[in-house]
Amino acid sequence: MRITVTVDGTTYTDEVEPRKLLVHHLRETIGKTGTVVGCDTSNCGSCTVHLNGQSVKSCSVLAVQADGAEVTTIEGLARDGVLHPVQQAFHDNHALQCGFCTPGMIMQSIDLLADDPDPDEDTVRHGLEGNLCRCTGYQNIVRAVQDAAQKLKPGSHQPVGGQ
Amino acid sequence: MTATAEPEVGKARLRKEDARLITGRTRWTDNLSVPGLLHLAFLRSPVAHAKITSIDVEEARHRPGVIAVFTGRDLAEAQGSLPCAWPITADQKAPTAPSLAVDQVNFAGEAVAVVVARGNAEAHDALEAIEVEYEDLPVVLDMTAAVADGADLVHADLGTNKSAHWVFDSAEAGTGGDVEQAIADAEVLIERTYRQQRLIPAFMEPRSVLVDPTGEQTTVWSATQIPHILRLMLALTTGTPEHKLRVIAPDVGGGFGGKLQVTPEEVVSLVVATRLGKPVKWTETRSESLLSAHHGRDQVQKLTLAARRDGTVTGLKVDLLADMGAYLRLVTPGVPILGAFMFNAIYKFPAYRFACTNVFTNKTPTDAYRGAGRPEATFAIERLMDELAAELGRDPIELREQNWIKHDEFPFTTVCGLEYDTGNYEAATAKAKEMFGYDALRAEQRERRERGDVVQLGIGTSTFTEMCGLAPSRVLGSLSYGAGGWEHAAIRVLPSGKVEVVTGSSAHGQGHETAWSQIVADQLGVPFEDVEVLHGDTQSSPKGLDTYGSRSLTVGAMAVLKAGEKVIRKARRIAAHTMECAEDDLEFSGGKFTVKGTERSTGLTDVALAVFAAHDLPDGVEPSLDSEATFDPDNFSFPHGTHLCAVEVDTETGFVKIRKYVCVDDVGVVVNPIIVEGQVHGGLAQGLAQALYEEAVHDESGTLTTGTLADYLVPSAVDLPHFDTDRTETPSTTNQLGVKGVGEAGTIASTPAVVNAVVDAVRHYGVNDIQMPCTPMRVWTAINGGPTDAGGLGGEAGGGLGSIDTSGGVA
Numbered sequence: 001m002r003i004t005v006t007v008d009g010t011t012y013t014d015e016v017e018p019r020k021l022l023v024h025h026l027r028e029t030i031g032k033t034g035t036v037v038g039c040d041t042s043n044c045g046s047c048t049v050h051l052n053g054q055s056v057k058s059c060s061v062l063a064v065q066a067d068g069a070e071v072t073t074i075e076g077l078a079r080d081g082v083l084h085p086v087q088q089a090f091h092d093n094h095a096l097q098c099g100f101c102t103p104g105m106i107m108q109s110i111d112l113l114a115d116d117p118d119p120d121e122d123t124v125r126h127g128l129e130g131n132l133c134r135c136t137g138y139q140n141i142v143r144a145v146q147d148a149a150q151k152l153k154p155g156s157h158q159p160v161g162g163q
Numbered sequence: 164m165t166a167t168a169e170p171e172v173g174k175a176r177l178r179k180e181d182a183r184l185i186t187g188r189t190r191w192t193d194n195l196s197v198p199g200l201l202h203l204a205f206l207r208s209p210v211a212h213a214k215i216t217s218i219d220v221e222e223a224r225h226r227p228g229v230i231a232v233f234t235g236r237d238l239a240e241a242q243g244s245l246p247c248a249w250p251i252t253a254d255q256k257a258p259t260a261p262s263l264a265v266d267q268v269n270f271a272g273e274a275v276a277v278v279v280a281r282g283n284a285e286a287h288d289a290l291e292a293i294e295v296e297y298e299d300l301p302v303v304l305d306m307t308a309a310v311a312d313g314a315d316l317v318h319a320d321l322g323t324n325k326s327a328h329w330v331f332d333s334a335e336a337g338t339g340g341d342v343e344q345a346i347a348d349a350e351v352l353i354e355r356t357y358r359q360q361r362l363i364p365a366f367m368e369p370r371s372v373l374v375d376p377t378g379e380q381t382t383v384w385s386a387t388q389i390p391h392i393l394r395l396m397l398a399l400t401t402g403t404p405e406h407k408l409r410v411i412a413p414d415v416g417g418g419f420g421g422k423l424q425v426t427p428e429e430v431v432s433l434v435v436a437t438r439l440g441k442p443v444k445w446t447e448t449r450s451e452s453l454l455s456a457h458h459g460r461d462q463v464q465k466l467t468l469a470a471r472r473d474g475t476v477t478g479l480k481v482d483l484l485a486d487m488g489a490y491l492r493l494v495t496p497g498v499p500i501l502g503a504f505m506f507n508a509i510y511k512f513p514a515y516r517f518a519c520t521n522v523f524t525n526k527t528p529t530d531a532y533r534g535a536g537r538p539e540a541t542f543a544i545e546r547l548m549d550e551l552a553a554e555l556g557r558d559p560i561e562l563r564e565q566n567w568i569k570h571d572e573f574p575f576t577t578v579c580g581l582e583y584d585t586g587n588y589e590a591a592t593a594k595a596k597e598m599f600g601y602d603a604l605r606a607e608q609r610e611r612r613e614r615g616d617v618v619q620l621g622i623g624t625s626t627f628t629e630m631c632g633l634a635p636s637r638v639l640g641s642l643s644y645g646a647g648g649w650e651h652a653a654i655r656v657l658p659s660g661k662v663e664v665v666t667g668s669s670a671h672g673q674g675h676e677t678a679w680s681q682i683v684a685d686q687l688g689v690p691f692e693d694v695e696v697l698h699g700d701t702q703s704s705p706k707g708l709d710t711y712g713s714r715s716l717t718v719g720a721m722a723v724l725k726a727g728e729k730v731i732r733k734a735r736r737i738a739a740h741t742m743e744c745a746e747d748d749l750e751f752s753g754g755k756f757t758v759k760g761t762e763r764s765t766g767l768t769d770v771a772l773a774v775f776a777a778h779d780l781p782d783g784v785e786p787s788l789d790s791e792a793t794f795d796p797d798n799f800s801f802p803h804g805t806h807l808c809a810v811e812v813d814t815e816t817g818f819v820k821i822r823k824y825v826c827v828d829d830v831g832v833v834v835n836p837i838i839v840e841g842q843v844h845g846g847l848a849q850g851l852a853q854a855l856y857e858e859a860v861h862d863e864s865g866t867l868t869t870g871t872l873a874d875y876l877v878p879s880a881v882d883l884p885h886f887d888t889d890r891t892e893t894p895s896t897t898n899q900l901g902v903k904g905v906g907e908a909g910t911i912a913s914t915p916a917v918v919n920a921v922v923d924a925v926r927h928y929g930v931n932d933i934q935m936p937c938t939p940m941r942v943w944t945a946i947n948g949g950p951t952d953a954g955g956l957g958g959e960a961g962g963g964l965g966s967i968d969t970s971g972g973v974a
């Protein structure tokens with residue numbers, strides 16, 4: 001089947017097998033390296049991307065289902081070399097070690113902040129329940145999300161992004 | 164160049180590594196490709212023990228996109244036997260371990276055939292077309308049964324399921340007294356059998372390997388912790404000349420010991436790529452990973468602790484059964500042996516005997532997993548100390564204090580013959596108690612008990628030490644390990660003044676690039692940003708022993724420091740020559756050589772440029788400003804700490820909730836506090852997971868019933884508490900940096916702290932043991948007087964050693 005997907009601002013039209021998962025389309029056809037596969041049961045969240053602005057596990061979506069959609073991956077977050085505030089917060093709070101879960105965690109975190117711009121610790125933990133990290137014990141991830149929430153607040157004087 | 168006023172070491176530097184990881188510009192092995200790449204998929208045995216009577220691959224060969232299909236027999240000559248580098252005894256029994264099974268399978272998940280296809284999906288599709296006939300053999304799963312007379316055998320040709328029997332006896336070694344005497348003289352005996360359940364390392368990046376044989380050298384990219392060891396072992400296993408192999412560990416997504424391996428799939432990938440003359444890649448699915456990447460722990464520990472009524476511990480006897488699984492992988496037999504030296508922990512009891520039988524079963528092989536041997540040992544002694552405290556009606560911390568090595572008694576030679584260099588258990592414990600609010604929580608616990616609250620409070624403590632920095636080569640030699648424990652590094656000061664650091668230590672999330680840059684920036688007086696750390700490629704970093712056993716900083720960074728010293732020495736000679744003074748007249752600080760008592764100086768950067776130009780060098784000095792060094796420690800390092808955990812146990816449901824977790828770790832000098840804290844958090848998560856969630860379970864036919872991440876419960880953010888962490892700092896004296904190592908501390912200490920807390924919460928119901936993981940079912944059953952091993956362990960529940968009564972008891 002022929003599908004057209006806009007990924008990180010660029011539009012791609014490709015022939016795909018009906019059974020192809022979005023994550024494999026992103027990785028194998030479009031050449032994205034940030035969205036990764038950590039499991040085959042939709043449990044780990046490593047493959048999380050935004051599909052029309054909502055976070056999804058791209059291993060549980062068929063590529064054909066994304067026809068006509070807008071997909072954002074970790075690679076499409078930074079603008080003009082300036083990191084997204086959530087990316088910046090992960091860096092600032094040492095919220096990653098090996099970094100394998102990180103793209104999925106960041107994509108999920110952005111989505112959860114869209115739902116609740118000022119989450120308490122419990123809300124963050126629940127919001128990230130579907131994303132597994134084996135390295136960090138989550139504490140710094142939770143801290144990063146709350147830190148990003150502060151920086152994203154309207155009227156916040158905290159600088160966002162930039163290295 | 165300006166002198167950095169503030170030292171880099173000790174600074175909370177944000178990590179250099181993050182830039183690529185948070186933007187998705189990563190080089191995971193599965194992200195890589197080369198022209199003409201083919202894909203591999205493995206067919207795995209669904210049965211745990213069987214003869215292979217036939218394999219028919221004809222149909223698979225004709226499936227779309229399939230290039231070739233190989234069985235174990237097809238590759239028999241080329242694949243060799245997978246290496247085990249640790250013969251712990253001279254008579255250790257080791258089966259042949261083919262990468263692809265030839266005529267028999269010995270665990271469910273063992274690979275029996277491999278498909279090579281143009282695409283990954285095509286390779287997997289073709290697996291379905293392979294017909295294998297199996298003739299079932301009796302399945303051996305339980306360690307205790309496996310060593311009983313007349314047991315069915317995993318490897319009939321070995322004639323036994325016992326791989327080796329290894330003993331340490333302090334009386335025989337001359338390091339302590341006779342434990343049988345201590346037991347005979349004891350006023351109190353605590354006898355228990357604990358089970359270390361089987362765990363799965365479950366690194367998040369599945370294993371992946373890409374082999375390209377089309378160049379002059381064959382290049383192997385692998386998600387491995389051990390590129391250097393892997394290169395040697397692949398050469399020895401397959402007969403590929405070592406100088407024709409280059410191994411690269413690109414970005415690696417976690418290891419935890421699980422990627423400390425020469426895997427069957429790496430060997431097969433190399434053999435197949437070589438045979439076809441084409442590049443091949445294999446990336447495992449998560450289910451394959453859980454099934455076939457090695458597992459960890461899995462011991463039955465039979466323990467006797469001898470003590471006097473006044474609380475003084477007088478001896479410990481340990482009898483272990485350690486499950487090897489079906490084969491001996493790289494360091495499988497040595498894992499319990501590492502633990503042998505840690506059962507005495509921080510205590511100074513005088514008599515100790517450790518005996519271990521390594522046992523074969525029809526399960527996935529075990530090998531290193533975060534802490535390897537030391538968590539198992541620490542768990543046992545810390546549980547026993549709690550049981551002794553309960554028996555004597557003593558406060559568990561106070562009882563520990565009575566028995567531990569006091570601050571002013573260091574250096575201290577233990578009953579195992581190890582010399583602990585430094586430690587201050589008092590300081591860490593006092594700080595932890597204070598942060599925890601120990602007395603208030605104890606008061607609340609009493610109050611809840613008295614009022615018969617449905618939710619009971621339990622408090623658990625764990626005081627620990629570990630031997631880090633594997634290891635002094637001579638010690639490894641004395642334990643018959645096949646390699647040394649040194650590490651290698653090189654430093655190159657480039658003509659522009661930028662610095663390349665090459666390290667044999669290969670990172671997979673530990674932040675070497677940042678920490679090493681901090682150390683070198685201080686030492687050479689160059690900006691942090693001007694240091695680049697190269698690792699994980701046998702071409703750029705030709706020598707090394709890689710990353711495991713919390714050895715990166717204590718051994719690896721020490722090698723960097725040694726290389727830096729040599730660079731400074733050489734630069735000093737050149738600086739003296741250009742400034743026409745004696746070398747002794749030069750002081751080096753902040754990146755500058757200054758003639759003592761004058762303003763005259765030259766920077767290291769100037770020297771680097773002068774060396775490059777080579778217009779005027781002292782006689783006999785080569786035009787380069789670089790150096791290499793190896794470091795082999797004289798001793799291990801011994802981090803320690805005190806962890807305190809409060810749990811709330813719902814006595815109606817058995818559900819355990821961690822209410823508070825406090826730990827104070829002493830990891831010596833801290834290079835980067837945020838990295839240290841991160842490592843502690845991650846370690847705690849894995850230790851807590853052993854206590855409460857994770858267990859690899861097999862059914863009676865040997866099938867892994869926890870074969871997906873839906874069944875094997877890696878905790879998520881909701882399952883783990885907030886950790887309150889802090890530190891004390893007692894520098895190690897076994898290395899110049901004063902560092903001790905941190906990667907495994909959290910895992911080692913936390914498991915007993917949590918289980919002690921759970922048992923403490925319900926002890927007044929007559930409970931004195933709960934099998935890990937302490938699931939609601941097990942906790943509920945224990946409260947209600949049932950066997951403590953209920954709750955999903957199946958046929959091998961509790962795994963007692965025959966005659967021992969697991970309900971414990973006091974003589």
Ligand code: FES
Binds near residue numbers: 036046060
């Ligand atoms: S790969 Fe999609 S959830 Fe694990």
Ligand code: FES
Binds near residue numbers: 095096132134367416
């Ligand atoms: S940082 Fe390694 S899995 Fe999350």
